[in-house]
Amino acid sequence: MAKSSSKTPQAIRGTQDIFGADAEAFAFVVETFERVRKLYRFRRAEFPVFERTEVFARSIGETTDIVSKEMYSFEDRGGESLTLRPEFTAGIARAYLTNGWQQHAPVKLATHGPLFRYERPQKGRYRQFHQIDAEIIGAAEPQADVELLAMADQVIRELGIVDVTLHLNTLGDGDSREAWRAALIDYFRAVEGQLSEESQERLEKNPLRILDSKDRRDQQFVADAPKIDAFLSDEARAFFDSVTSGLDAAGVKWKRAESLVRGLDYYRHTAFEFIPDEGSAAANALGSQSTILGGGRYDGLIESLGGPATPAVGWAAGIERLAMLVGEKNESWLEFVLIPVGEAAEGLCAQILPALRSKGLSTEMAYRGNLKKRMQRANSAGAEAAIIIGEEELVSGKVTVRDLKSGEQASRPIDDILDRRVGASATRAMLMAGLGGRIYEHKTTQS
Numbered sequence: 001m002a003k004s005s006s007k008t009p010q011a012i013r014g015t016q017d018i019f020g021a022d023a024e025a026f027a028f029v030v031e032t033f034e035r036v037r038k039l040y041r042f043r044r045a046e047f048p049v050f051e052r053t054e055v056f057a058r059s060i061g062e063t064t065d066i067v068s069k070e071m072y073s074f075e076d077r078g079g080e081s082l083t084l085r086p087e088f089t090a091g092i093a094r095a096y097l098t099n100g101w102q103q104h105a106p107v108k109l110a111t112h113g114p115l116f117r118y119e120r121p122q123k124g125r126y127r128q129f130h131q132i133d134a135e136i137i138g139a140a141e142p143q144a145d146v147e148l149l150a151m152a153d154q155v156i157r158e159l160g161i162v163d164v165t166l167h168l169n170t171l172g173d174g175d176s177r178e179a180w181r182a183a184l185i186d187y188f189r190a191v192e193g194q195l196s197e198e199s200q201e202r203l204e205k206n207p208l209r210i211l212d213s214k215d216r217r218d219q220q221f222v223a224d225a226p227k228i229d230a231f232l233s234d235e236a237r238a239f240f241d242s243v244t245s246g247l248d249a250a251g252v253k254w255k256r257a258e259s260l261v262r263g264l265d266y267y268r269h270t271a272f273e274f275i276p277d278e279g280s281a282a283a284n285a286l287g288s289q290s291t292i293l294g295g296g297r298y299d300g301l302i303e304s305l306g307g308p309a310t311p312a313v314g315w316a317a318g319i320e321r322l323a324m325l326v327g328e329k330n331e332s333w334l335e336f337v338l339i340p341v342g343e344a345a346e347g348l349c350a351q352i353l354p355a356l357r358s359k360g361l362s363t364e365m366a367y368r369g370n371l372k373k374r375m376q377r378a379n380s381a382g383a384e385a386a387i388i389i390g391e392e393e394l395v396s397g398k399v400t401v402r403d404l405k406s407g408e409q410a411s412r413p414i415d416d417i418l419d420r421r422v423g424a425s426a427t428r429a430m431l432m433a434g435l436g437g438r439i440y441e442h443k444t445t446q447s
């Protein structure tokens with residue numbers, strides 16, 4: 001194994017090279033998301049990894065952690081300030097405007113990819129990380145919130161993740177949020193000296209963020225802070241009621257979280273996070289980095305980018321954190337390993353290999369070492385069966401199929417394997433018929 005020397009460049013702090021079981025878990029998260037988003041008819045979209053800095057600065061808010069200290073911003077050779085995307089939503093909103101996607105509204109979008117934040121790296125927190133992301137743009141109805149949350153819930157369930165609960169809050173409409181904000185400023189001003197430095201600084205500009213603080217000095221005041229419910233307009237309350245009754249009807253479990261606010265300024269109405277239950281295995285696996293999915297309604301965002309007032313709702317979930325919860329995933333199932341013995345046999349293998357693969361049967365060829373080495377390779381790869389092709393087999397027009405579990409063998413006509421009209425399951429059944437390792441359909445007695 002090649003070791004790196006002191007001359008070898010190191011990976012950037014907070015980035016990861018993902019391989020093996022972790023990479024399989026990562027792929028499983030993305031595949032599950034892709035499958036579920038199609039059931040909900042979200043349209044796949046791809047977006048640039050970088051944008052003009054103002055895209056993020058204007059929409060996310062100057063007082064947020066992301067804009068104030070986490071962005072990777074740089075000047076390009078043309079002197080323009082660009083930023084590696086720290087989140088999806090702002091860039092998607094920009095794309096919606098610059099491409100005139102109003103014509104598709106309401107539009108349901110799904111994407112995934114890398115994001116970049118200058119954070120202190122630790123378990124579940126990286127400088128390059130990845131998210132799956134879903135947005136509904138141009139829908140003001142609470143049904144959009146419900147659909148989006150039902151999809152999030154289904155993705156998490158289909159990943160087999162348990163003991164994770166949807167924490168749900170409303171931030172009200174613009175007026176409710178303003179009134180609540182003023183009350184929070186009054187409340188926290190009375191204890192200002194006891195708050196963290198950061199919260200003291202944010203008190204006037206963004207008091208909601210104090211509710212989200214991880215600092216104990218702030219947290220002691222959060223429980224008694226004014227609650228949004230006292231400031232909700234009738235409309236905002238009715239909206240929230242529709243969301244919660246829609247979730248109940250859809251069978252999505254949720255829990256009211258009155259202090260839940262989202263880090264970004266642009267949220268209105270619905271705000272939510274999926275968080276592992278305290279003391280659960282999921283909570284242990286993630287340590288203190290516990291939120292796996294977060295989002296909400298951002299009716300004000302597109303306007304802040306200079307577009308028309310546009311209601312929208314979305315969420316994003318960290319793929320690495322989800323992957324940590326799905327546990328080890330094995331590489332995909334290997335069905336057959338072809339073992340040629342001699343040059344003529346290798347030529348034939350070159351035909352059989354693509355035939356099996358194009359039928360949809362996972363197949364590899366062992367081409368290194370003697371017969372024994374090749375058999376070992378087939379065994380250690382975890383294949384179901386070895387297909388051995390030697391001199392004798394070439395003469396008879398048949399191959400030897402060896403079930404690697406039972407050790408039983410049978411010979412099969414090469415022409416049948418190469419016949420492309422015969423599909424995967426029929427070919428597998430033909431090859432494995434009568435061999436004892438597993439029960440195959442169309443079991444026949446061996447000749």
Ligand code: ATP
Nearest residue numbers: 119124125126129263291292293294316317318321
């Ligand atoms: P946190 O409170 O953990 O910093 P956040 O509020 O900054 O999270 P969001 O911007 O809402 O996170 O991103 C949504 C999800 O993306 C998070 O719930 C998490 O799963 C994932 N995520 C965010 N930042 C990181 C990171 N630095 N490394 C890995 N995953 C991340």
Ligand code: MG
Nearest residue numbers: 065066119263
């Ligand atoms: Mg963060």
